[in-house]
Amino acid sequence: MTTAQPDMRGSARINNPDVIIAGAGPTGLMLAGELALGGAQVVVLERLEARTGQSKALNLQPRSAEVLAARGLLDDLLAIAPARLPRGHFAGIHLDYSQLPTPYPYQVGIPQARVEERLAEWSLSLGAKILYGVGVDAFTEDNSGVTVNGMRARFLVGCDGARSTVRRQSGIDFPGRDGRLCALVADVTLAGGGPSEWTLPAPKGDGLLTVLPLGEGVFRVLAAGPAQMAAGRDDPVPDSEITEALGRDGLALDQVRWASRFTDASRQAARYRAGNVFLAGDAAHIHSPAGGQGLNLGLQDAFTLGWKMAEVLRGESPSSLLDTYESERHPVAARVLQSTRAQGVLMVPDEDVTALREVFAELADSHALAMRMAGLDYGRRLPGLDLALLRDGRRHVVDTPDGPVDVRPDGFIG
Ligand SMILES: Cc1cc2nc3c(=O)[nH]c(=O)nc-3n(C[C@H](O)[C@H](O)[C@H](O)COP(=O)(O)OP(=O)(O)OC[C@H]3O[C@@H](n4cnc5c(N)ncnc54)[C@H](O)[C@@H]3O)c2cc1C
Numbered sequence: 001m002t003t004a005q006p007d008m009r010g011s012a013r014i015n016n017p018d019v020i021i022a023g024a025g026p027t028g029l030m031l032a033g034e035l036a037l038g039g040a041q042v043v044v045l046e047r048l049e050a051r052t053g054q055s056k057a058l059n060l061q062p063r064s065a066e067v068l069a070a071r072g073l074l075d076d077l078l079a080i081a082p083a084r085l086p087r088g089h090f091a092g093i094h095l096d097y098s099q100l101p102t103p104y105p106y107q108v109g110i111p112q113a114r115v116e117e118r119l120a121e122w123s124l125s126l127g128a129k130i131l132y133g134v135g136v137d138a139f140t141e142d143n144s145g146v147t148v149n150g151m152r153a154r155f156l157v158g159c160d161g162a163r164s165t166v167r168r169q170s171g172i173d174f175p176g177r178d179g180r181l182c183a184l185v186a187d188v189t190l191a192g193g194g195p196s197e198w199t200l201p202a203p204k205g206d207g208l209l210t211v212l213p214l215g216e217g218v219f220r221v222l223a224a225g226p227a228q229m230a231a232g233r234d235d236p237v238p239d240s241e242i243t244e245a246l247g248r249d250g251l252a253l254d255q256v257r258w259a260s261r262f263t264d265a266s267r268q269a270a271r272y273r274a275g276n277v278f279l280a281g282d283a284a285h286i287h288s289p290a291g292g293q294g295l296n297l298g299l300q301d302a303f304t305l306g307w308k309m310a311e312v313l314r315g316e317s318p319s320s321l322l323d324t325y326e327s328e329r330h331p332v333a334a335r336v337l338q339s340t341r342a343q344g345v346l347m348v349p350d351e352d353v354t355a356l357r358e359v360f361a362e363l364a365d366s367h368a369l370a371m372r373m374a375g376l377d378y379g380r381r382l383p384g385l386d387l388a389l390l391r392d393g394r395r396h397v398v399d400t401p402d403g404p405v406d407v408r409p410d411g412f413i414g
Pocket of ligand 1: 022023024025026027028045046047048056057058059112134135136137159160161162164165166185262280281282283289291292293294295296297298
């Protein structure tokens with residue numbers, strides 16, 4: 001696997017692609033690969049001059065592992081993943097994944113940047129173009145397509161993250177609420193070492209501290225407490241704040257690689273489509289990282305939209321198929337927003353809330369909750385389906401003891 005920075009500016013003449021994607025995060029890159037696999041001409045426009053190499057997300061849920069395996073991308077990632085966790089969590093309540101009905105009954109612990117690198121390599125190998133240092137600032141849309149930066153395409157997909165320009169310019173509402181909780185995230189080295197195992201977050205004292213080994217002496221720090229709550233989302237993170245947070249677990253800071261803040265703002269696009277413009281990933285939904293869902297949702301949005309859009313572009317399905325992208329994916333993200341909001345409440349460091357969480361843990365159907373967090377609670381699945389069959393991104397008919405079954409390019413019965 002390479003980590004090359006593909007910069008196509010000046011080296012690729014791009015005439016009228018089928019699809020322009022705004023944003024080369026995990027969602028945009030997954031979509032680019034899916035569309036290219038389906039035979040579409042794709043251009044990704046990325047505002048950044050180069051990839052940062054930083055990782056917000058650190059995990060693949062079981063459904064995302066299936067998605068990547070279906071395209072032959074998982075093995076390379078498993079080979080470099082620092083952890084495989086046979087469990088997930090809901091507000092720090094452990095959920096057993098080992099009995100889930102999937103070939104991948106675990107979370108793959110892997111930094112987002114490694115997933116992005118593999119997706120970029122794959123989409124480029126299939127003929128997609130990625131242009132770095134080119135933002136989408138304005139576009140026009142009409143009945144037959146879109147015009148972006150002077151380039152004409154049939155469709156534009158906004159995979160341009162939480163502050164999506166595409167979403168704002170297409171006039172799609174983004175209802176929900178602003179953040180109430182603020183926390184810090186940092187990648188650091190530690191003086192005197194740190195934990196060797198990945199552990200799941202749990203409230204502790206007057207806040208929350210999670211420290212995870214990422215390999216090569218680097219640790220991920222997630223901290224929430226009074227100092228973080230008093231800070232603003234865009235305030236810089238002084239080293240002293242990280243030192244103080246680590247001190248709660250008796251750990252000592254060496255150096256900070258990068259640090260930032262995040263909130264539990266919770267919003268979802270009212271529509272995922274406006275004419276020939278679509279939204280996917282964080283451009284369509286934002287929520288707290290509780291339970292590790294955001295990147296996973298984006299990959300799965302792209303997986304669903306990709307094959308549908310490719311079929312429409314090949315003339316094999318009517319354009320109305322594209323309306324089913326929203327009807328399929330909007331409810332999935334709405335449930336994630338619901339569960340992250342619930343987790344936010346259950347993780348408030350307060351004795352009464354701790355009692356509530358303990359009662360909830362006793363009463364909850366932990367298998368159903370695990371299925372939900374794993375992303376396995378939607379879609380009509382064919383038990384025992386060989387995911388290698390899906391490598392070509394096309395529909396298949398599979399013989400079963402009950403007769404032939406139509407399987408979609410994403411593995412669901414349909
Ligand atoms: C602290 C933290 C921890 C997290 N942990 C997890 C986790 O463990 N598991 C999980 O699943 N999720 C996690 N998430 C969420 C996850 O990181 C996001 O959901 C994911 O990055 C969304 O991917 P995306 O491609 O939709 O958007 P982004 O990753 O935001 O990518 C959008 C891209 O679009 C580019 N862009 C923006 N505007 C434009 C424009 N106008 N034109 C062109 N390009 C543009 C940006 O530069 C960027 O490269 C976490 C988030 C945070 C903040």
